[in-house]
Amino acid sequence: MIWCIPTLKAERTHLRPFTPADAPEVELLAGAPEVSDTMLGMPHPYPPGAAAPWIANHAERAADGGEFHWAIVRKADGRLLGAIRLTITTRHARDDLGYWLGISYWNQGYTSEAARCVIAFGFDELRLHRVQAGCMTRNPASARVMEKAGMRFEGIARGYLKKHDHFEDIATYARLRTDPSLLRKDEARELMRGVTE
């Protein structure tokens, strides 16, 4: 099946394909050390000129159904806020979710809204069975995004990734199409505390 990246409409944001004109803003937003610090694949300093080929690659990645990247754009003023992606493993009807947002837009609920939107796309349009994501345990904002998107805490892989010469513990969250309801915030915190202590 051939896929293109659809525009998805959430309450306060649109998720749309990136365009070449977004490249300078991507470099500015993703270039902040605070953004790259808790991401594995984000280089820092962000290499000048790297956003354009990254964006140019998106259509091809989506065409075979393998990966969907969206620009998170604020409806009110059209500002580019950040990015969200789904990476599909077709054989297992599963996808991995990833996201980042420019610092000045943090803690306003934008990523949680975007995550709920792409998860719905994954279940409804791509007919996926499982959506999963992981975050460093020192990244509670990302853990909270996953909780607010209805994903359940599944456990911690200790020393799973190496970043800046440190091994990072990774908390894994997932949601199945068949999951009935969200895990309460205090329940998830309790579970996570139980594993890390």
Ligand SMILES: CC(C)(COP(=O)(O)OP(=O)(O)OC[C@H]1O[C@@H](n2cnc3c(N)ncnc32)[C@H](O)[C@@H]1OP(=O)(O)O)[C@@H](O)C(=O)NCCC(=O)NCCS
């Ligand atoms: C993770 C990230 C995308 C979150 O984006 P965001 O738009 O700020 O997320 P939201 O506003 O939707 O939700 C953030 C939640 O985390 C909470 N939070 C933020 N910092 C926190 C902290 N230090 N401790 C506990 N909770 C925290 C917020 O209060 C909010 O929860 P609430 O709505 O229940 O109050 C953003 O911080 C980011 O881009 N970080 C750098 C890149 C990154 O880490 N990407 C994810 C890799 S796994």
